[in-house]
Amino acid sequence: MNTHAKPWQGIVLIALVLAALPFAVGLGMGNAWVRVLDFALLYIMLALGLNIVVGFAGLLDLGYIAFYAIGAYLYALLASPHFGLHWPTWAILPLGALVSGLFGILLGAPTLRLRGDYLAIVTLGFGEIVRIFLNNLNSPVNITNGPQGIARIDPISIAGVPLSKPLEFLGLALPGVYLYYYLFVLLALVIIFISLRLEDSRIGRAWVAIREDEVAAKTCGINVRNVKLLAFAMGASFGGVAGGLFAGFQEFVSPESFSLMESVMVLCMVVLGGMGHIPGVILGGLLLAVLPEVLRHGAAPVQKLLFGKVLIDPESLRMLLFGLTLILVMLYRPAGLWPSATRKRELSA
Amino acid sequence: MNVLLEAVGINKSFGGVQALRDVSLTIRQGEIYGLIGPNGAGKTTFFNVLTGLYAADGGGFSFDGQPLDIAAPHLVAAAGIARTFQNIRLFANMTALENVMVGRHLKSRAGVIGAVLKNAGTRSEEAAIERRAVELLHYVGIADHANALARHLSYGDQRRLEIARALAMEPKLLALDEPAAGMNATETGALRLLIEGLKNDGLTVLLIEHDVKLVMGLCDRVVVLDYGEKIAEDVPEKVRRDPKVIEAYLGGAVA
Numbered sequence: 001m002n003t004h005a006k007p008w009q010g011i012v013l014i015a016l017v018l019a020a021l022p023f024a025v026g027l028g029m030g031n032a033w034v035r036v037l038d039f040a041l042l043y044i045m046l047a048l049g050l051n052i053v054v055g056f057a058g059l060l061d062l063g064y065i066a067f068y069a070i071g072a073y074l075y076a077l078l079a080s081p082h083f084g085l086h087w088p089t090w091a092i093l094p095l096g097a098l099v100s101g102l103f104g105i106l107l108g109a110p111t112l113r114l115r116g117d118y119l120a121i122v123t124l125g126f127g128e129i130v131r132i133f134l135n136n137l138n139s140p141v142n143i144t145n146g147p148q149g150i151a152r153i154d155p156i157s158i159a160g161v162p163l164s165k166p167l168e169f170l171g172l173a174l175p176g177v178y179l180y181y182y183l184f185v186l187l188a189l190v191i192i193f194i195s196l197r198l199e200d201s202r203i204g205r206a207w208v209a210i211r212e213d214e215v216a217a218k219t220c221g222i223n224v225r226n227v228k229l230l231a232f233a234m235g236a237s238f239g240g241v242a243g244g245l246f247a248g249f250q251e252f253v254s255p256e257s258f259s260l261m262e263s264v265m266v267l268c269m270v271v272l273g274g275m276g277h278i279p280g281v282i283l284g285g286l287l288l289a290v291l292p293e294v295l296r297h298g299a300a301p302v303q304k305l306l307f308g309k310v311l312i313d314p315e316s317l318r319m320l321l322f323g324l325t326l327i328l329v330m331l332y333r334p335a336g337l338w339p340s341a342t343r344k345r346e347l348s349a
Numbered sequence: 350m351n352v353l354l355e356a357v358g359i360n361k362s363f364g365g366v367q368a369l370r371d372v373s374l375t376i377r378q379g380e381i382y383g384l385i386g387p388n389g390a391g392k393t394t395f396f397n398v399l400t401g402l403y404a405a406d407g408g409g410f411s412f413d414g415q416p417l418d419i420a421a422p423h424l425v426a427a428a429g430i431a432r433t434f435q436n437i438r439l440f441a442n443m444t445a446l447e448n449v450m451v452g453r454h455l456k457s458r459a460g461v462i463g464a465v466l467k468n469a470g471t472r473s474e475e476a477a478i479e480r481r482a483v484e485l486l487h488y489v490g491i492a493d494h495a496n497a498l499a500r501h502l503s504y505g506d507q508r509r510l511e512i513a514r515a516l517a518m519e520p521k522l523l524a525l526d527e528p529a530a531g532m533n534a535t536e537t538g539a540l541r542l543l544i545e546g547l548k549n550d551g552l553t554v555l556l557i558e559h560d561v562k563l564v565m566g567l568c569d570r571v572v573v574l575d576y577g578e579k580i581a582e583d584v585p586e587k588v589r590r591d592p593k594v595i596e597a598y599l600g601g602a603v604a
């Protein structure tokens with residue numbers, strides 16, 4: 001907590017920066033980059049959800065993206081011509097949190113006795129199962145429309161105003177990516193707030209206790225089963241909300257978006273940022289969402305400048321540099337870029 | 350005096366090793382009850398069965414006049430039994446204060462909604478948890494280290510922190526597994542005062558201890574296990590003269 005500066009000053013400053021950011025980015029670099037920002041916010045929500053499971057409760061989950069998928073498909077099924085349903089956003093998003101949370105419990109329950117590598121393998125399997133279901137639930141009854149995915153999803157709309165269309169505001173037309181940005185920032189702030197509150201609570205302490213020593217936690221009277229399931233459910237519900245936002249934002253979903261690679265990416269955000277430390281996880285989400293785009297767009301011009309021509313395809317160079325960054329960070333900052341004070345001490349001692 | 354804990358015919362084996370053989374014992378309200386025996390006698394196993402960490406092969410407990418459900422450790426904790434571990438088990442990367450605060454888990458109730466809303470009820474509960482935890486750190490004498498990570502405390506302080514965490518549960522029975530192990534003479538002396546103080550406050554203590562002098566000086570009654578079997582249960586003066594006990598300790602280490 002910020003005690004030296006007046007807290008409202010900090011809040012006003014952050015609010016101004018967050019409000020101005022899309023304009024700075026959009027006018028400076030084009031609206032495509034505002035879109036990148038929108039995705040970064042979705043990733044931050046995902047990373048914060050996974051942080052509850054991995055960072056707080058210490059349960060290595062490699063199938064987390066399944067909850068994103070469930071939230072996204074729920075939105076897609078309830079608001080698209082696929083079933084002819086057009087539920088309002090305000091109804092779908094909470095339902096997405098609830099349904100994903102329930103799936104979190106459902107997928108978490110069989111893994112309660114597993115730890116570490118074993119847990120990772122089983123959750124990895126669950127993540128893949130969900131994706132494979134989405135791929136194949138198109139016959140005999142067509143539920144998910146298989147690999148083609150679901151298109152023409154209703155855009156998110158607030159009070160009847162779809163965010164996909166530019167909005168006239170004070171004489172300037174705000175493009176959809178800006179509107180989505182503001183909605184995503186708002187929801188990301190809600191998720192950050194919930195994460196912070198949970199961390200500093202009886203439940204948060206119970207999560208960390210089972211991460212630190214499950215046997216001792218049990219003998220302190222913590223019902224480890226319930227507390228773990230709660231972590232899975234909370235983490236999954238964040239993922240479900242982010243998934244719903246993703247579906248409405250893209251207006252299209254397909255199983256491809258929910259591959260193992262995505263789970264790994266979100267896990268990287270948590271680990272690289274600073275596991276269990278909320279500001280670190282936010283930083284990790286932001287960096288890993290933006291960095292690949294920077295590399296994608298920057299690789300070609302830089303090569304032209306240096307060698308006069310493009311030697312290596314930017315697309316392959318992107319993953320190479322990305323991997324290299326991860327390795328370097330983990331080598332030189334094993335506790336993450338911005339670890340909690342605790343974890344820093346843990347690794348340096 | 351009232352009986353607090355009664356163990357009846359507890360059996361536990363690991364493969365071929367019979368770690369506990371038909372062990373029955375009775376702990377009375379308000380006493381310090383010693384559990385001694387050579388290494389590998391089954392003392393820690395008894396704790397593990399009692400606290401629900403290992404399933405017993407047979408036998409059962411009654412606690413505070415009721416059958417004790419040992420199906421899960423948190424149920425035993427809820428019934429009012431707190432313990433420490435021979436190999437200290439703290440939440441290493443939490444502060445000393447947070448460790449004790451975890452001990453208040455059963456005495457508080459805030460859930461997800463309370464935590465997120467942080468309403469008046471949650472705030473006052475959190476304040477009470479912290480206040481009690483600070484008190485307990487003072488009580489065991491490590492309040493100076495409240496904000497140090499548990500893993501950075503000295504060995505003796507870690508043992509005391511574990512006791513503070515157990516006391517935070519407000520147990521009816523406190524079970525200590527070799528609390529003096531690895532302590533120097535001064536630390537052992539302080540520990541002894543601490544345990545005596547607990548008794549004076551009316552707490553019942555079940556104490557596994559290797560330091561025979563400490564056990565004999567501190568305990569009201571002592572049970573001796575050898576190869577998983579109870580070979581004696583009595584006041585210390587009688588136990589130390591029991592030929593079976595002397596033999597178990599290789600003829601005379603119990604002097």
Ligand SMILES: Nc1ncnc2c1ncn2[C@@H]1O[C@H](COP(=O)(O)OP(=O)(O)O)[C@@H](O)[C@H]1O
Pocket residue numbers: 363366367368386387388389390391392393394395
């Ligand atoms: N988890 C376990 N698995 C296998 N054998 C065990 C286990 N725990 C204890 N034992 C065995 O049970 C016996 C009693 O051990 P223990 O209760 O730790 O003795 P004590 O605490 O009296 O030194 C020993 O022979 C020990 O090897």
Ligand SMILES: [Mg+2]
Pocket residue numbers: 392393394435
């Ligand atoms: Mg032992």
